[in-house]
Amino acid sequence: MSTDPRYYAVSEATWPAATKTNLGPVTLRQGLGGGSRVSAATVSGVVTDADIVAAESAMRAMGQKPLFMVHDGEADLDGLLAIRGYEVMDPVNIWACPATLLGDVAIPRVTTFCVWEPLAIQKEIWASGGIGPHRWAVMDRVAGAKTALLSRNDDKPAGAAFCAIHDGVAMIHALEILPHQRRKGMGVWMMRQAALWALDNGADTLAVICTKRNKGANGLYASIGMTTVGQYHYRILPNGD
Numbered sequence: 001m002s003t004d005p006r007y008y009a010v011s012e013a014t015w016p017a018a019t020k021t022n023l024g025p026v027t028l029r030q031g032l033g034g035g036s037r038v039s040a041a042t043v044s045g046v047v048t049d050a051d052i053v054a055a056e057s058a059m060r061a062m063g064q065k066p067l068f069m070v071h072d073g074e075a076d077l078d079g080l081l082a083i084r085g086y087e088v089m090d091p092v093n094i095w096a097c098p099a100t101l102l103g104d105v106a107i108p109r110v111t112t113f114c115v116w117e118p119l120a121i122q123k124e125i126w127a128s129g130g131i132g133p134h135r136w137a138v139m140d141r142v143a144g145a146k147t148a149l150l151s152r153n154d155d156k157p158a159g160a161a162f163c164a165i166h167d168g169v170a171m172i173h174a175l176e177i178l179p180h181q182r183r184k185g186m187g188v189w190m191m192r193q194a195a196l197w198a199l200d201n202g203a204d205t206l207a208v209i210c211t212k213r214n215k216g217a218n219g220l221y222a223s224i225g226m227t228t229v230g231q232y233h234y235r236i237l238p239n240g241d
Contacts, residue, residue, distance in 0.1 A: 003230025
């Protein structure tokens with residue numbers, strides 16, 4: 001599979017790092033606890049072992065473990081990191097579909113809502129799944145069109161998610177369904193709500209990123225007609241503090 005580079009840019013714009021700096025061919029990101037995607041270094045062009053060593057020192061100086069995101073076609077980088085003892089972490093799929101594919105069904109009343117800024121109940125739902133203040137700060141940093149999604153089932157809160165737009169693509173992040181509300185179709189309704197919001201805000205594509213090990217979520221996205229349009233993985237240096 002060859003990933004359209006646009007999706008890497010969309011991911012970065014809709015889930016941004018606190019800071020980005022260039023160190024030779026390496027782009028360093030300061031995540032401030034916001035997760036791997038906003039903390040991982042990436043590489044542009046030819047990279048040497050010396051470049052990797054310098055990047056490791058810089059990441060440690062930021063209080064982060066040496067961590068790289070490896071895109072499609074970066075076999076040389078992948079091999080170089082492997083030789084240095086980096087281990088593969090969290091391979092992911094990038095899913096996408098035309099927003100119109102999911103925007104053609106009316107959502108039942110009081111099932112899903114779009115709101116910004118997030119309500120306290122949305123933050124409680126996220127927190128229950130380990131999505132805490134450091135990741136809420138990532139959402140706050142997004143400069144473009146964005147919204148927080150809330151779903152309800154049986155007159156009770158069910159799930160929360162975040163969605164933002166870049167380059168005509170609405171990407172969903174932090175989708176969390178409360179355990180007792182799972183397998184009730186709430187994820188589907190939230191994806192449909194995101195598609196409607198995307199269309200209302202000028203986006204024509206809906207996308208989401210999911211770790212390959214999350215079989216339930218990958219199954220959901222496949223079941224609603226999304227297709228895998230890309231992938232990447234991380235390499236982390238064990239005991240690299």
